Amino acid sequence: MPKIFRAIGAMTGTSMDAIDLAYLETDGRRTLKFGPSASYPFSEEDRALLRRAVAAARSLKQRDERPGPLAEAEYLITGRHIDVIGAFLQKNNIDAATVDLIGFHGQTVLHRPEAGLTVQIGDGALLARRIGIDVAYDLRAADMAAGGQGAPLVPVYHRALAEASGVAAPLLFVNIGGVANMTYVEPDADPIACDAGPGNALLDDLMFAQTGRAMDEDGACALSGQVDEAALAKLMDHPYFAQKPPKSLDRNAFSSSPVAGLPLPDAAATLAAFTACAILAHLGFLPAEPRLIVVCGGGAHNPALMQALATRAPCPVRRAEDFGWDSQAIEAQAFAFLGVRSLKGLPLTFPTTTGVSEPMTGGALAWAG
Structure with a gap:
């Protein structure tokens, strides 16, 4: 019988809203036993520093450079993970000695990806020493070094979820974080995946710029507005949507300039529609139309995004919770799963998910001892 690993996944997405943690017992293949999960929001001061770090990163040429606020942000990210993982273990009465691995994004x-450059800040070695648990990290770099896009990484976990659940295939997982990504799953095939569009990023940035709030809570602003079809057409007139998968995006790949000047509710409604239309624009690249779209990530909790998808999709759109999954925890669970696969030398990415030439494992391992 394959060894079952006890792992904690730690995910901080491009929405820069929180650290998500999830406990998972898995063999890195099909066995999935879910444990507790939790989300630990960043403070507004934390988010401000992370925004400065993202802005400073635009000038990077080497992935190990940490100029200006990047070094400060890396220290912050590592420290916050040390704090929240410790709190998570204590709250859930989990002895660190019983945990085999942390999968750290x-x-x-x-x-x-066009420059072969991806940068994830966070000191995996320091995290391992301070928490006392081995850490698998830097999970994108090997794929990019082999010519892949380095993203998305979660599809292999989406496939495991589908196989473990028995949900009818083909189905499409859509994860809406700062960037939206999608995974097409059908029996006896490698998953097909790509980044699909702006996710929450443009809408979050709009709300922050105009209201100081980090997001459109409960989609209230977008639901009160009307979609500007002319602005939506301009947003969709982007060469990315004609590019065949596999492909991936930076958080700042799209501009919201077409909605500039619109009343805030209309601008928000239009950006929510853009997120939905960007996702659905990729259905034509799939081998067959999915029978079902399953939405996870923070966007699954935004009624405006869910409504925009449901009214435009050619098939039913459901939240992960409808199948007993926790949409907020799926990416954190995925990094626990990916950490175990990295430890076992199993593939994390495939030609159909990142464009790498062959199935590719990856990641670095930091020992706690």
Whole structure:
């Protein structure tokens, strides 16, 4: 019988809203036993520093450079993970000695696959020493070094979820974080995946710029507005949507300039529609139309995004919770799963998910001892 690993996944997405943690017992293949999960929001001061780090990262040429606020942000990200993982273990009465591994994503501050450059800040070695648990980290770099996009990484976990659940295939997982990504799953095939569009990023940035709030809570602003079809058409007139998968995006790949000058509710409604239309624009690249779209990530909790998807999609759109999954925890669970696969030397990415030439493992391992 394959060894079952006890792992904690730690995910900080491009929305820069929180650290998500999830406990998972898995063999890195099909066995999935879910444990507790939690989300630890960043303070507004933390978010401000992370925004400065993302802005500073635009000038990076080497992935190990940490100029200006990047070094400060890396220290912050590592320290916050040390704090929240310790709190998570204590709250859930989990002895660190019983945990085999932490799958640590870090905070993405730059992702430029065309330049072979991806940067996730966070010190995996320091995290391992301070928490006392081995850490698998830097999970994107090997794929990019082999010519892949380095993203998305979660599809292999989406496939495991589908196989473990028995949900009818083909189905499409859509994860809406700062960037939206999608995974097409059908039986006896490698997953097909790509980054699909702006996710929450443009809408979050709009709300922050105009109201000082980090996001459109409960989609209230977008739901009160009307979609400007002319502005939506301009947003969709982007060469990315004609590019065949596999492909991936930086958080700042799109501009919201077409909605400039619109009343805030209309601008928010239009950006929510853009997120939905960007996702659905990729259905034509799939081998067959999915029978079902399953939405996870923070965007699954935004009624405006869910409504925009449901009214435009050619098939039913459901939240992960409808199948007993926790949409907020799926990416953190995925990094626990990916950490175990990295430890076992199993593939994390595939030609159909990142464009790498062959199935590719990856990641670095930091020992606690």
